Amino acid sequence: MEQQPQAPTDAELVRLVLLGKTEAFDTLLARHRRFVFKIVGRHVPRDQVEEVAQDVFVRAFTSLARYSGRAEFEHWLSRLAVRSCYAFWREAYRRRETAVSTLSEQHQTWMAQALADQAGQAFQQGAAVKEAREVLAWALAQLSPENRMVLTLVYLDGYSVKEAAALLGWSQVNVKVRAHRARVRLRKLLLNAGERA
Amino acid sequence: MTPSQEKRDERLWQRLVAAHREQPEIEPGPGWQAGVLQVVHRLPAASPARFEPGAVFVAQLVWRAALAGGVAAVVAASYLLAQPSGTDLVTSLLLDDQSEGVIELALNQ
Numbered sequence: 001m002e003q004q005p006q007a008p009t010d011a012e013l014v015r016l017v018l019l020g021k022t023e024a025f026d027t028l029l030a031r032h033r034r035f036v037f038k039i040v041g042r043h044v045p046r047d048q049v050e051e052v053a054q055d056v057f058v059r060a061f062t063s064l065a066r067y068s069g070r071a072e073f074e075h076w077l078s079r080l081a082v083r084s085c086y087a088f089w090r091e092a093y094r095r096r097e098t099a100v101s102t103l104s105e106q107h108q109t110w111m112a113q114a115l116a117d118q119a120g121q122a123f124q125q126g127a128a129v130k131e132a133r134e135v136l137a138w139a140l141a142q143l144s145p146e147n148r149m150v151l152t153l154v155y156l157d158g159y160s161v162k163e164a165a166a167l168l169g170w171s172q173v174n175v176k177v178r179a180h181r182a183r184v185r186l187r188k189l190l191l192n193a194g195e196r197a
Numbered sequence: 198m199t200p201s202q203e204k205r206d207e208r209l210w211q212r213l214v215a216a217h218r219e220q221p222e223i224e225p226g227p228g229w230q231a232g233v234l235q236v237v238h239r240l241p242a243a244s245p246a247r248f249e250p251g252a253v254f255v256a257q258l259v260w261r262a263a264l265a266g267g268v269a270a271v272v273a274a275s276y277l278l279a280q281p282s283g284t285d286l287v288t289s290l291l292l293d294d295q296s297e298g299v300i301e302l303a304l305n306q
Contacts, residue, residue, distance in 0.1 A: 041223040049223050054233045061237045114209045132216035156217040
């Protein structure tokens with residue numbers, strides 16, 4: 001029986017790129033683009049995902065020599081992806097480009113229902129989920145880029161403090177303190193908005 | 198916060214978390230990959246071929262050497278201070294006329 005040639009591993013592809021065969025990067029990109037889109041899609045607005053994902057791969061290409069090969073390539077890439085998202089928010093806040101949306105009547109109705117536990121059945125419907133996402137986007141926009149990133153990673157994505165610290169390159173104490181403060185701030189924001197609804 | 202407020206907050210929060218996690222996946226557009234590769238292959242200054250694969254190793258070596266040097270300095274200082282005339286010796290090293298003090302101590306011993 002004829003044996004299928006084995007696909008090169010990520011580490012082998014990285015080595016080829018570093019030796020000058022930059023076309024090997026095409027395979028790396030094709031292999032991991034969905035993974036990067038998944039991470040970036042959870043952190044930045046949908047219309048910005050392609051641009052930030054491009055930034056992740058450009059960063060990956062230029063810093064490939066720093067990939068030690070000890071950890072999984074995807075793990076290394078996820079750190080670049082999270083840090084690119086953080087850089088996106090810092091830049092957006094600096095330029096004040098983020099559209100700080102206001103809560104519409106629909107959002108306020110949804111919040112009132114959610115707080116009164118009447119949205120349970122309706123929640124599975126697309127419209128309710130969409131409203132929930134918009135309410136969350138509104139609340140996150142009130143936080144600093146640092147608090148926004150850390151809260152999204154720890155409380156929304158479900159990473160542990162240790163994992164979030166490794167992704168952001170921060171100390172665990174910093175992540176823990178910021179995540180807690182951000183959660184308290186978000187809770188106040190949501191409850192105040194809910195009471196107004 | 199009262200228990201009922203906490204319950205309300207938790208309920209709202211769980212819905213928001215679920216909405217965040219249930220986001221539909223975004224697929225790259227048809228020309229996205231080609232666009233990225235075009236950018237990447239046009240990066241002359243940042244071409245990985247210009248990076249030396251041993252650069253990371255050299256950087257690690259420098260830091261390790263610095264650490265080893267620091268530890269050796271601490272060990273040497275501790276040894277000197279533990280000697281009977283160690284304090285005098287260290288003091289003389291810190292004073293202006295260092296060579297004279299060291300020679301004098303050496304001659305006395």
